[in-house]
Amino acid sequence: MTDQDTILLTGATGNIGARLLVELLGCGDNVRIAVLVRGKSEQDARNRLNANLRLIAPDLVDWGSTRSIEVLCGDITSSDLGLTPHMRERITRSVTHVIHAAASTQWHLPLTCARAVNVAGTTNMLQFAKEAHRVGRLQRFVYLSTAYVCGEKTGTIREIEHRGELRFANTYEQTKWEAEQQVISASDDLPVTVVRPSITVGDSRTGLAVTFNVLYPPLRYILTGKLARLTCPPQNRLDLVPVDYVARAVAHLTLHSKPPSGAIFHLTAGPDRSLPIAEIVKKALSLAGMGSDRLPLMNNESSRDEAGANAGGNHKVMALMRLYASYLQIERDFDDTNTRAALKDSGIDLPHLSQYLEALLRTFICREIEPAERRIASLAAGGRR
Numbered sequence: 001m002t003d004q005d006t007i008l009l010t011g012a013t014g015n016i017g018a019r020l021l022v023e024l025l026g027c028g029d030n031v032r033i034a035v036l037v038r039g040k041s042e043q044d045a046r047n048r049l050n051a052n053l054r055l056i057a058p059d060l061v062d063w064g065s066t067r068s069i070e071v072l073c074g075d076i077t078s079s080d081l082g083l084t085p086h087m088r089e090r091i092t093r094s095v096t097h098v099i100h101a102a103a104s105t106q107w108h109l110p111l112t113c114a115r116a117v118n119v120a121g122t123t124n125m126l127q128f129a130k131e132a133h134r135v136g137r138l139q140r141f142v143y144l145s146t147a148y149v150c151g152e153k154t155g156t157i158r159e160i161e162h163r164g165e166l167r168f169a170n171t172y173e174q175t176k177w178e179a180e181q182q183v184i185s186a187s188d189d190l191p192v193t194v195v196r197p198s199i200t201v202g203d204s205r206t207g208l209a210v211t212f213n214v215l216y217p218p219l220r221y222i223l224t225g226k227l228a229r230l231t232c233p234p235q236n237r238l239d240l241v242p243v244d245y246v247a248r249a250v251a252h253l254t255l256h257s258k259p260p261s262g263a264i265f266h267l268t269a270g271p272d273r274s275l276p277i278a279e280i281v282k283k284a285l286s287l288a289g290m291g292s293d294r295l296p297l298m299n300n301e302s303s304r305d306e307a308g309a310n311a312g313g314n315h316k317v318m319a320l321m322r323l324y325a326s327y328l329q330i331e332r333d334f335d336d337t338n339t340r341a342a343l344k345d346s347g348i349d350l351p352h353l354s355q356y357l358e359a360l361l362r363t364f365i366c367r368e369i370e371p372a373e374r375r376i377a378s379l380a381a382g383g384r385r
């Protein structure tokens with residue numbers, strides 16, 4: 001790390017980006033942070049940033065620590081990133097590290113829409129980074145990919161480039177893979193690092209998340225009685241990682257590690273730090289006081305279209321469960337040998353899911369399920385009057 005590092009972070013209003021920003025703020029006075037955030041104006045972009053940070057780190061916002069963050073109002077889908085020529089010139093010359101975390105994370109956007117953000121947005125960020133490397137001080141471009149660029153491969157998934165015939169479960173996976181390919185192709189001209197988190201959940205100590213997505217929507221349906229059964233082999237494990245681990249690991253890999261350009265790191269739990277889906281669901285049911293035998297998990301021999309057939313005909317729930325079929329049904333074993341080596345002696349450890357599952361679920365139930373139930377109860381009471 002040099003005396004004055006300037007990190008440009010995209011995606012700072014997202015789940016991982018917001019936690020990463022908090023982590024980077026703790027990296028010392030020598031680290032300056034600029035964030036590229038969408039907004040109607042710089043002030044609007046800052047307000048959006050602060051609103052999300054207030055959820056996960058209220059003290060930072062209330063004590064004014066976020067004032068030291070330079071907020072660049074922009075958009076990765078614009079070839080100039082939506083920056084004025086003056087602003088772009090200044091940041092091109094000053095930036096030392098780019099962390100590109102912005103993406104469209106919806107799974108089933110039409111391919112052209114997903115490509116516009118995930119592929120074209122990454123092209124624009126790479127273009128900017130190459131310029132900053134040529135005329136300025138850029139040392140590294142870090143790309144947040146996903147462990148699921150492996151598509152529907154099964155078995156052990158290694159930290160290598162995935163080539164050949166890949167089948168993707170959705171346009172998100174496909175466009176993240178296409179973007180990753182661009183990043184790897186740039187590795188001769190630019191020092192690049194590819195980081196692939198798996199399913200990222202709330203903070204391991206507080207359970208907090210900016211938005212409760214990916215793992216949480218099916219749990220929400222189960223805990224509100226809208227989904228009676230899951231169609232998946234009960235012993236299948238979901239590969240979950242807490243957002244604080246992802247943020248700490250990305251910050252370390254960006255600032256303190258000098259891997260060869262194009263190196264790939266899995267931020268994944270693997271089978272030895274995961275739990276079977278059945279245990280996760282049972283724990284959620286028991287913490288919500290619903291009795292853990294309420295949800296028999298089916299051994300799945302059925303087609304994907306039947307994945308949501310246990311949703312009592314609720315089309316919204318059925319459609320959502322179809323999106324989850326590949327994640328629930330395919331058993332994968334993510335290998336993270338590179339990451340373990342790079343984080344050795346860093347003090348950054350990924351806990352076993354059993355150590356933080358309760359904190360995760362308690363916060364989710366307390367913030368998302370109980371308030372919704374109270375709203376329904378009060379609506380029902382209002383209706384009876």
Ligand SMILES: NC(=O)c1ccc[n+]([C@@H]2O[C@H](COP(=O)([O-])OP(=O)(O)OC[C@H]3O[C@@H](n4cnc5c(N)ncnc54)[C@H](OP(=O)(O)O)[C@@H]3O)[C@@H](O)[C@H]2O)c1
Binds near residue numbers: 036105197201
């Ligand atoms: N969460 C996971 O489980 C997971 C797992 C593996 C990999 N990842 C990867 O990690 C990264 C962060 O994921 P996340 O879960 O934090 O995503 P997220 O919560 O959906 O946030 C996405 C971020 O990207 C920004 N963004 C989207 N389109 C943009 C645009 N055109 N210009 C500028 N910013 C834009 C969003 O800004 P707005 O606030 O303006 O929408 C938001 O800050 C992504 O690259 C994702 O693919 C996530």
